[in-house]
Amino acid sequence: MAGNTLRDCLVDEVKDMYNAEKQLTKALPKLAKGATSEELRTALENHLEETQNQVAKLERVFELLDETVRGKHCAGMAGIIEEGSDLLEEDFEDAVMDACIIAAAQKSEHYEITSYGTMIAWAEALELTEVAGILNEILEEEKTADEKLSALAESGINEAATAGESEEEEEETTSRQKETVGVSASGSKRNGGNGAGRSAKRARK
Numbered sequence: 001m002a003g004n005t006l007r008d009c010l011v012d013e014v015k016d017m018y019n020a021e022k023q024l025t026k027a028l029p030k031l032a033k034g035a036t037s038e039e040l041r042t043a044l045e046n047h048l049e050e051t052q053n054q055v056a057k058l059e060r061v062f063e064l065l066d067e068t069v070r071g072k073h074c075a076g077m078a079g080i081i082e083e084g085s086d087l088l089e090e091d092f093e094d095a096v097m098d099a100c101i102i103a104a105a106q107k108s109e110h111y112e113i114t115s116y117g118t119m120i121a122w123a124e125a126l127e128l129t130e131v132a133g134i135l136n137e138i139l140e141e142e143k144t145a146d147e148k149l150s151a152l153a154e155s156g157i158n159e160a161a162t163a164g165e166s167e168e169e170e171e172e173t174t175s176r177q178k179e180t181v182g183v184s185a186s187g188s189k190r191n192g193g194n195g196a197g198r199s200a201k202r203a204r205k
Helices: 006-034 038-064 075-088 094-125 129-161 163-204
Strands: none
Touching (some): 006 038, 006 075, 006 094, 038 094, 038 129, 129 163
């Protein structure tokens, strides 16, 4: 950070988020490609278009702040994107993959929501009304995207992702029941044999 004023902090954060949004323009297409749900794919593609527009909005913020348009590597977003890339390599069932893609996308949304909320508060404190207004537009778009992702998860994707687990649990339960029956039957045979043997011995006596 070049300076130590609140305005310097704001500029630094704008640079950070400018880079974050640029990273997302490359990451979102990969998540969309990995999605098996048509609705999820469409939601991610729509948000990609929004993200590209947000990059342009941040360039306007740079202009209002009389700063050169330049990003600063956002390590936080890079880490979130790396996690998302790793999960795409997993051999998940379709619905499980969709549920994980939603989680990955929402991690980035929550990071952005927090960051934009902070920048808006700082811009308002500095009486940078127009800057605050643009940042608030972006914030509302991020909140809407997050809500859409939650709605998709709750409308069937999460439930579908648990279907395989339910079947596995039923199979495990059936297997345990068979094992219990087998042990009980074996025990009964042993007890019956011992009892018969004792009875025979008593009869001979």
